[in-house]
Amino acid sequence: MAATNLECLLAMVACAKGIGVPRGSGMFRQALRAIAFLSQDKITAKVDYLKNTFRWSDAEVGIAISKAPTLLTRNKESLQRSSEFLISEVGLEPASIAQRPNVLTYSLVGRLRPRHHIIKFLKANGLLKRDLSYNTIFSLVEKVFVEKFICPYKEVAQHLAEDYAAACRGEVPTRLRFA
Incomplete structure (x- = not known):
């Protein structure tokens, strides 16, 4: 034995x-x-x-x-959904994902999509001037992400924190509008 x-x-x-x-x-x-x-x-x-x-x-x-x-x-379905989202929707290059595969270990519904929605909203409304790496954005711990991308915009986008919380629960962020 x-x-x-x-x-x-x-x-x-x-x-x-x-x-x-x-x-x-x-x-x-x-x-x-x-x-x-x-x-x-x-x-x-x-x-x-x-x-x-x-x-x-x-x-x-x-x-x-x-x-x-x-x-x-x-599982294959999870990997397929992550691939479609990261490559087609976010626009990450496959080689970039291979270099930083930790992004594939995060929840698509609870982390990746909500953060993408927030960054897209901030950029579309001229609130985020610098171009940040999505790998960095996805890797930030929750507290730091909220401090950097939600809290500074409380005055100009009062619904941002509420919509982010809803998106993290898997709900569609209905008030996230793109200019």
């Missing part, structure tokens, strides 16, 4: 290395957790799905998985 467990563990370590996560990496444990219950066929299928869905090259999918091995555990 111990030999079987050791063989299984060694196979998982080899698989983690094979998907681009070196043993000394901070992501190594996450990679082991991600592949623990997946067969090699399922891992290969998920890698192919990621390549097709995000229009990534072999190198880009390797970069993304090495930085966020939990992508292997995400």
Whole structure:
């Protein structure tokens, strides 16, 4: 039994290395957790799905998985919706997503869409002059996002905080108007 467990563990370590996560990496444990219950066929299928869905090259999918091995555990529908939103609606380049795949670990409904709506509203109404990276905007902790993009505009857009809260609950922000 111990030999079987050791063989299984060694196979998982080899698989983690094979998907681009070196043993000394901070992501190594996450990679082991991600592949623990997946067969090699399922891992290969998920890698192919990621390549097709995000229009990534072999190198880009390797970069993304090495930085966020939990992508292997995400369901296809969630990945598809994220791809459509980030590439088609937000306008992120596939290579940019591969370099910063943490954006794919955030909730589309509770974080990505609401923040996109707020930034789009602020830009459309001339309230946000600088061009910020969406990767940065999506990565900010909630408190910092609110302090930087909601609070400063309380006077000119009184409904912003309320609409952001509604959007975070998955409701359509009806009052977010674009000039």
